[in-house]
Amino acid sequence: MSKLTDPLIQQSIEQLKKYIALPSVSAKQQAQPETAKFLEQLLTEFGAEVSVWNDYDVPCVFASAKPEKPSDTTILIYDHYDVQPEEPLELWESDPFELQVTSDKFIGRGASDCKGDLISRIAALNLYRQEHGDLPCNIKFLIEGAEEVASQHLEDYLKLHQNELSADMVIWESGFKNEHEQFGFNGGTKGVLCFELEAISANADLHSSYAAVVDSATWRLTQALNALRDKDGRILIPGFYDDVVEPSEREKALVAQTIEPDLKEALGLTTPLLKNKSVNYNLTFEPTINIEGLSSGWEGQGVKTVTPKLAKAKLEFRLVPDQDPHDLFKKLTDYLNNQGFEDIKVSYLLGEKGYRWDLDSPIVNTLIDTAKDYFGGEDKVEILPSSPETGPMYLVNKYSQAPIVACGVSYSKAGNHASNENIRIQDYLDFIDFFDEFLGKIVKE
Template sequence: MEQALTYLQQHREEHLQELNDFLKLKSVSSLSEHKQDLRDTAQWLKEAFHRAGLETVEVIETAKHPVVYAEWLGAGPEAKTILVYGHYDVQPVDPLHLWETEPFEPTIRDNKLYARGASDDKGQTFMHVKAVEAMLKTEGKLPFNVKFLVEGEEEIGSPNLDTFVEQEKDRLAADVLIISDTPMLEKGKPAICTGLRGLAAIELKLKGTKGDLHSGLYGGAVQNSLHALVQLLGTMRNDSGKIMVEGFYDGIEELSTEEKESIAALGSGDDSMKAEVGVDELFGEPGYTARERTWIRPTLEINGLFGGFQGEGVKTVIPAEATAKITCRLVPGQDPIDILEKIEAHVKANTPPGVTVETERHDTGKPFAAPVTDEAFAAAARAYERVYHTEVAYTRMGGSIPVVETFDTQLHIPIVLMGFGLPSENFHAPNEHFHLENYDKGLETILAFWDEL
């Protein structure tokens, strides 16, 4: 391990330049204009794995964006096998005007690396590649077999990875799965994530009159599509933040007493969240703390709302059409398809007069929660504590990694979610960044984890 650490220190600037090259690739999976960028990114990863010394590397086509698979099996059939999962796709960068520097031109400021994908998830995936490289370059071997699966569709719900995992589960067979795509609890406080919320996304397309109308000639006599959309959306959540879609909370699994106590011991998180997001008051489902609301309770959020005139000044029209994009974060006991059906039923029952509504389903992902009894979790905790010199926290995460539940049901192995990002690093938002302190400590932690295993 010491030789590998020395290698990483000696090649740090070279590796950061490699990471910059990775981050420059515009691998936005949700936008068709970046289709070739995703293919170029997959090819870049293939070459990075070859440089690291992995024996077998493939770019494998799916129905949309390719996956990259790599392996080194030189430890032999009797040795343990570690599977590492990550994703090379990133979120769109809008609103572009809020970025202080160009999103695909990596910049270091205050020992933070700014770029889209720096924290979610190119930077964290890259660390595992470099850790393997460091051991292979210094020792010529690993004490275990390693496999990598890096996809290009996580940010759009991994629509093709479930099928891939099901078809390739023999190839992906391992003793433990490692994922670094989750945040630590806070600066200096590492965390092992034990649960993820699921995802259900839907778009409402509302149409009223056959075209936009003059607001003077027709105003007050016909339905305004934007007003109707606001009215409809207002029926989905009450003033206190409770979701009013019938049956939305049905079947939610209760936490064990042990997990409730573990979360409570970390504190409410209310004050730190206020400071982090810059508000004087939080809002959400009554009776829960900020951590509970974001870790163990479901949500229904409007992500986009548009219609009518968007330009400078005023245009006196009654819009004919209006659109809303909605996502729900789900918890164990909820099924994304069932939730989408309930939202569609709610829309049908609450559509205002004078308009029609079409719904279009988008990303889905099932929630995940796992016990932490396997020795791999204890090894991860010891590794964090060796490097960060503090007790590790066991947390859940409010975000989603859709394929994790599929890994759980198909591979039947412990899944250790050990991330190195911070909640404040603006992933999915302008000015995404990655603290290089955690890049350095994260590399050391990964090596220590392998040592503990």
């Protein structure tokens, strides 16, 4: 078992410290070239051949390392070096860009999402090499710098370099132990379509006495919103569900084995959950509609007797395979027009397709079996065919043609995207040992 005092672990913590010190906030286009340079050096020292792709404004790091004894197995490690903005700063108990090592935690922006993941994977590979004198197989790294801003230009990079991406398995950036301390695997990310509705009803905000005759932007918007969803959360756009691939029996069985979360308690919900087969079923398999924000007229203190000329809503659909964001955007606009909302402007903000699979392949089965052994049994592992969240898995699968599985060093209280982001040191050490064990099993004798 790895210990905090092992020189190899000490070295990896030093690497994590330097990595977290780089404030690579993609939303602010901050420190991206420096961070790519840091990774270039880190992976060169690891022994990989490194390219920093610079064809678009955000550099993308690609690296490839081969064992001395040739292998026909390739693992592609996908990660991202960018992080979410650190604000609000006042909620942090320490400098977000200075790694804190407490008695049981690593704290800092990116510790969980996902600088800790990359460094732990490298540490596991180094541990394996220290034990066996060689790498277990071919290893590729694909580390983008814009995941937190919808993986801008990732597809352009993948298209340019598609010949270099083939692999047998992709280890995805993130993974965590859930609130029941089950080590999680998942094989998908939902797609997304973000769009904006904008109602404009007049030249200027009107004195609200005109509400006796004028239909305002605000009413038009709320009517349009209500036309999109029924009270149970079902989306009312004709054809919205046409391309939804029904989950397979195995996928359903995987979800049926998971422990249902008590969201009502955990999130402090005041209203009943939407109609659903089960919470985990919906989170895994159902597309969604969500209003991210609303804005119109007077939002300050007290009253202002105004009939707003403008009302805006930002919305998103989370998509599942094989829904296509451009196709759904067309169905959405057609539907609003057919419902008499021609006056409402609909704008496409961003879209991404979803990816999902049943995690059934020899190498992934080996990975999962290793976890069951390592963490203490079947019930210490959670296997989900998809995360409810969104990421560029669809693209990476499309260009690598490799099945993808996510797992990592995080846990249910890591605070991704929030203040005091952290991971537990024990999870970090466990991941290194578990992954080292897995690597031992894939080497063909």
